[in-house]
Amino acid sequence: MTSPHAAEQTLLLGPANGLVGVITPPLPPANGQAPREDPPFVIILNAGIIHRVGPNRLHVSLARALSADGFPVLRVDLSGLGDSQGREDGSAPLDAALADIRDTIDTLQATRQVKRVVLMGLCSGADHSVIYAASDPRVVGVVLLDPSIPRTKGYYLKHYSGRLLSLRTWKNVALGRHPVWQLLKRRAHGAPVGEGDAAGGDMAAARPAVTLEHPEVRAFLENAYGRALGNGALFLTVLTSDRERQHNYRRQLQDAFPALDFNGRLLIEYFERCDHTFTTLASQQRLVGLVRRWMGAAGFR
Structure with missing residues (x-):
C-alpha cells in the first residue's frame, strides 16, 4: 500500500x-x-x-x-x-x-x-x-x-498571587528558606536590591541584566510585531x-x-x-x- x-x-x-x-x-x-x-x-x-x-x-x-x-x-x-x-x-x-x-x-x-x-x-x-x-x-x-x-503587570499579579496562596511558600518563609529572607538580610547590611555578591563591588555584577523587559528589547519586539x-x-x-x-x-x-x-x-x-x-x-x-x-x-x- x-x-x-x-x-x-x-x-x-x-x-x-x-x-x-x-x-x-x-x-x-x-x-x-x-x-x-x-x-x-x-x-x-x-x-x-x-x-x-x-x-x-x-x-x-x-x-x-x-x-x-x-x-x-x-x-x-x-x-x-x-x-x-x-x-x-x-x-x-x-x-x-x-x-x-x-x-x-x-x-x-x-x-x-x-x-x-x-x-x-x-x-x-x-x-x-x-x-x-x-x-x-x-x-x-x-x-x-x-x-x-x-x-507584564498582569504576569506578576498572577505569579505572586499564586505563591501567596501556596502552602509551600508559607512553609519556606516560616523555616527561613524563602528568598525574601536573603533580601531582608542584604538590606539590613545596607546592600541595595539587586547588588551582586562579588567582593569589591564587581561592576559587571551590578549592571542590570538585559531581559525581555529591557526597554530596548521590548521596543525591538514591539516594532517587529507592528511592522x-x-x-x-x-x-x-x-x-x-x-x-x-x-x-x-x-x-x-x-x-x-x-x-x-x-x-x-x-x-x-x-x-x-x-x-x-x-x-x-x-x-x-x-x-x-x-x-x-x-x-x-x-x-x-
Whole structure:
C-alpha cells in the first residue's frame, strides 16, 4: 500500500544550495472536492538546535496534517543545523537566521512561483518568524509557539498571587528558606536590591541584566510585531503553561504591547498542563487541530 506521504521530497535552498529542507506537497482533495486555490506555502523553522523533524516529531505531524488540508509545507534546517551547511560570512546568529529565511523564500519563489508564505516556529523559531515577518510582505501569516513575550503587570499579579496562596511558600518563609529572607538580610547590611555578591563591588555584577523587559528589547519586539501587522500578516499564538517563568496568561502578548492594534488579526490560545515541546500525544493532537482550523479559516490576503 502506498503511503500518503510518499511524495515528500528533499529540496536544496539558497544561493549555494547550502540549506536543506523537506517538502510535503498538498494531497489531492478527498470526496471530489475542488483543490485549495493558491494556498500559501507553510515554512516550519527549527526549534532551537533541533533537526527539522522538530521536538517529538512535531514538525512532521504538522506538515502532514496541513498537507492533507491542501497546503504545501516545507520543513527547513537553517544554516549550521540538521543537514544544512554553516554560513561562511560571519553573520551574527539572528542575522544569519533572517538571511536563511529570506534565501528560503527567494528559492521557493524562483523555482515554484511561491508568492505568499506562512512562517511557523516554536521558541526561537517563533521569534525568528515574527522578526522576519516585519521585513517581508510575502509573509501573510505567522504561527508562534511559545514566542518571547515581556512580562507584564498582569504576569506578576498572577505569579505572586499564586505563591501567596501556596502552602509551600508559607512553609519556606516560616523555616527561613524563602528568598525574601536573603533580601531582608542584604538590606539590613545596607546592600541595595539587586547588588551582586562579588567582593569589591564587581561592576559587571551590578549592571542590570538585559531581559525581555529591557526597554530596548521590548521596543525591538514591539516594532517587529507592528511592522508585521502593517504588512497585513495574521497571527496564531500558542502559549504553554510550561513556560510559566516567561508567560502565564492568555492576553500577555496584547498587554505587553498595548500600543499595537491587532484588530482581529490575532488568535491566542493558552495550553494549561502542556509542556514546551508538546510531548504528549494529546497535546500534539490539540495543537495540530488548532493549527488546521486556523489555517483553514484564516482567509489570507
